[in-house]
Every structure is written in C-alpha cells, then in structure tokens.
C-alpha cells in the first residue's frame with residue numbers, strides 16, 4: 634500500500650514506484666553555474682531549484698581516499714537495520730544505518746526510531762572526513778547519520794529532513810563513497826517539478842536554508858546496480 638506524502642523521514646515507508654518514475658523524468662542538473670572561489674577550494678554547482686539552496690561538489694576526495702574510506706566505514710561494527718514505526722506500522726529500513734555525534738546529551742528522533750549519538754566510539758576516519766568538510770564549508774557539525782545501500786535494491790524514500798532536533802534551516806552535508814547513485818529532489822507544492830543529480834564517489838551535496846521546507850529528496854532503487862554506496866549525512870543538532 635502506498636502512503637500519502639509527508640514531510641519527514643517517515644516517508645521511507647512509502648512505495649518507491651513514483652520516485653523511480655521521477656528518476657527518469659527529472660531534469661538533469663544544469664552544470665553551467667559552477668563556482669570556485671580559489672584554486673585550493675573545490676568547485677561546486679548550485680542547482681536551479683526555487684526556494685532551495687542545494688550545492689553539489691563532484692569530487693572532494695581522491696579515488697584512493699574514497700576506496701580506503703569505503704572499506705573502513707563498511708567494517709564498522711555499529712551498522713544495523715533500524716525498524717521504523719510510522720502511524721502504527723512497523724517496517725525495517727531498506728538500508729543499513731549507524732550514527733555518531735559529539736554531543737551525547739542530544740537526541741535525533743526520526744521515523745519512530747531514535748538514532749544513537751555515539752560519541753565514545755567516534756571512528757577516526759569519520760573525524761577526518763568531518764574536519765575536511767567543516768573546513769570547506771566553514772561550518773560545524775555535531776551529528777552524522779550513515780546510510781549503507783548495499784546494492785541498487787536499497788533505497789531511501791521521498792522525505793525531508795525537517796525533524797525538530799535539527800537546527801532550523803541548518804546545513805546538511807551528504808558525502809558519498811562507492812557506486813554512484815541518483816538523488817531526486819521533488820518540489821512539495823508542484824510535484825512535477827523534479828531535479829536529479831548523480832552522486833559520484835567522493836562527492837558532497839549540501840542542502841540548506843529553506844530546502845527541506847519546500848522540497849523532498851530520495852535515493853530511489855536502481856535495480857541494475859550491484860555494488861554498494863555509503864553516505865554520511867552530517868547534521869547540526871540543536
């Protein structure tokens with residue numbers, strides 16, 4: 634059964650059919666607006682999305698670093714498959730997750746589950762990745778949620794990251810390692826307004842400002858993909 638669209642991660646329970654269709658229809662990224670403020674700063678692209686601030690950095694890590702981070706992260710002992718509880722329905726996530734944070738007194742609740750803010754076992758590789766993106770963005774993060782899509786059958790449904798525990802209009806930085814996957818953005822009021830980007834190995838996508846209020850995003854199934862992708866979504870808990 635397909636659920637009505639909502640505005641939080643609870644939509645992970647919804648069918649992926651519409652989103653897969655959206656993947657085919659979505660307007661590809663306009664790569665004309667590329668910015669680079671200095672030779673040492675990575676270039677990024679701003680997506681043309683009304684009432685949203687979304688930026689894509691195609692490669693901020695070397696291929697060698699990507700391989701080593703992927704295998705490091707894949708070997709973490711903390712991976713598990715959370716069970717989401719939404720409107721009385723329970724469903725296991727269609728991917729593995731784990732989470733870490735520097736502020737264990739804070740909580741991150743989503744889709745009827747509570748993500749651990751594990752500060753004791755903060756993996757050194759995640760610290761290094763975090764420091765790199767903090768220096769690129771000149772911003773601080775105190776929580777990271779990892780998703781491991783082990784093949785193209787794993788996905789995340791359309792949702793916005795608008796949980797109460799997050800800093801309103803804060804930055805979410807999503808770093809990708811592994812096989813490239815598509816991310817779809819869908820406007821909440823004009824559901825036919827779609828954008829898509831391929832998230833390359835070693836890339837980063839930034840969502841900030843009013844993006845979560847006016848748009849949803851998803852990583853749809855891509856059944857032909859046999860390899861895995863790990864994403865780290867760095868967040869700002871309030």
Ligand SMILES: O=C(O)CCC(=O)C(=O)O
Nearest residue numbers: 780789794807852864866
């Ligand atoms: O895997 C990704 O890049 C997106 C993850 C995501 O949307 C989320 O964790 O809320």
